[in-house]
Amino acid sequence: MFKKLTAEFIGTFWLIFIGSGSGILATAFPQIGIGIVGISFSAGIALMAMIYTIGGVSGGHMNPAVSVGLAVAGKFPAAQVLPYAAAQVAGALAAAATLYLVASGKAGFVPGGFGANGYGELSPGGYSMTAALVTEVVLMALFLFVILGSIHERVPAGFAPVAIGLSLTAINLVSIPITNTSLNPARSTALALFAQTGALSQLWLFWLAPMLGALIGTLTWRAIGEGDDAESCVSN
Known part of the structure; x- marks a missing residue:
């Protein structure tokens, strides 16, 4: 277990950094x-590279919502969700602290939003709380759908990190203007702690939405992506 948690710590550090x-x-x-x-x-490539690197050790989750989704899908022990989440948040915090140390080395540095997630006045594009909630839930649901489909036995081995990494790239292209893209409560927590804004007061949404989206995506995959019907469609 120690190796798995260490891998998740390092992987999340890399992803956030x-x-x-x-x-x-x-x-x-x-x-x-x-x-x-x-x-x-950069985010998509970082995720893809680290899944290849630690996927065989810990599964390469690097996100508490992904761990929850995989547990609901029956592909990850539920008892390990909290330890994984703790390691992921710790890795994200270490990355955020390191980024702050580096960034503050520039003359005139002001943390400002520090890349934190937000809605309303804290949204890069000024999007509302409702828009942020819908965006994060929908994109996380689709992200889990892609993850579960990519790791299914029907998919040739070795392709899952590519599909997952490119999906994160596409997600960022859509949602950075809306929320700065969370989908990852560990990321949101770590950056909010260093931001000089009200990001901490909005952090609840960036835990709730990814978790809800992960559940929706997982249940959707279980309903239409698995089972005899799905298998027979591929074989025909």
Whole structure:
């Protein structure tokens, strides 16, 4: 178990440091800022690489909502959800603290939003709480649907990290303007702690929505992606 939790800690650290770090450190760099497209691809590539790296050790969840969804799907022991979530939040906190240390080394640094998630005044595009909630629930549901489909025995081995990583890239392209893209309560918690905004007061939504979305996505997959009917459609 120690190896699994350590792998989740390292994996989540990497995901947050690269995915969020690209937004905090590189997106607005004069003349060559990477923008939303760059942030989206950095997060997707980071996730894909780490799933390949630690997938065989811990499963490569790096997200409490993913752990919950896999447990509901019967593909992960429910008793391990809380220890995994603790390791994931700890990894995200360590990454956020490291990013803050690096970013504060620049003259005139002001944390501001620090890449934290938010709605209303804290939404990059000024989107409402309802818009943020719907976006996070729907995209997390679809993300879990992709994850479960990608790891199904019908899919050739080795392709799941590619599908999952590219899905996160696509998700970021859509939702960064709305919420700064959470889908990951560990990420939201860690960055909110360092933001100089009211991000902590909105953190509840970025735990509730990913968890709800994960449940919806998992139940949807179990209803239409598994079973004799699904198998027979593929074989015909």
